Amino acid sequence: DFAVGPLSITAPRSVVIDFTTPFMEDGVGIITKKPDIGSDTMFRLFKAMQPMVWACLCASVIGISFVIYLVNHWSPYSQPNSCTTEAQQLRVFQCFWSALGSTLSQGSEFQPKSSSGRIVLGFWWVFTIILVSTYTANMAAVLTITIYDKPINSLAELASQSEIKPLVKVGSNLETLLQEAKDSIYRKIWHMKIESGLIVITNEQALELVRTRDTAFMTD
Known part of the structure; x- marks a missing residue:
């Protein structure tokens, strides 16, 4: 008798079966449920930049407002230092409104009259x-490409958490590897499988458990 198919070569099988030369080598993969991204759709507008960048931007708007106010206040062309009718003394809120309007690509009726204030505001325009x-x-990249945060990326991550339970098909070479391995990670994953009490015989059973429960199916 002989069999043709994608049969994995293991030590116990080699005792009773004569295998041909391997025609393909494959690694082990972990199948998990696709993360749900529906809950953060309304916040996708802010995903174009990191939270630290948003915080620095808010701080920059406030900071440049005070800079424009101080530069315009100490300028000889500001109202306290000039008697001309074109002189203008901007308030802090007006400077903030001008900086915020520039950031949002909108104009503002409050503009510094002094050359020094306009130079500072010009640099801020270039930055915006x-x-x-x-x-x-x-x-555009965020709206075009959806990037999922994988819950499990390696065997070490699978062994270091307790929420997602590992699944291994009964009689597979992976089950033998985990059962007889002496490596700490493999042994821990095997104990997690035993403690979960989940037994799968077919790939269909494993995929159904992955869809309905917090499990990770290890297969080759």
Whole structure:
């Protein structure tokens, strides 16, 4: 008798079966349930940049507002230092509104009259142009490509947590490997499988458990 198929070569099988030369080598994969991304759809607008970047942007808007106010206040062309009718003394809120409007690519009626204040505001405009261009490019990538955060990326991560239970098909070479392995990670995964009490005989059973429960199916 002989059999043709994708049969894995293991030590116990080699005792009673004469295998041909291996025609393909394959690694072990872990199948987990696809993460649910529906809950964070409304916050996808802010995913174009990291939270630290958003925090720095808010701090920059506040900081540049005070810089424009101080530069314009100490300028000889500001209202306290000039008697001309064109002189203008901007308040802090007006400077903040001008900086925020520039960040959102909108205009503002409050603009510094002094050359020094306009130079500072001009540098801020250049910064906002680069920032908006970067945000637009990143936002296009976020809306085009969906990146899932995998719950399990390696056997070490599977062994270091307790929520997701490992699944191994009965009689497979992976079951033999985990059962007889002396490595600490493999042994821990085997004990996790025993403690879960989940037994799968076919791939269909394993995939159904992956869809309905917090499990990870190890297969080759």
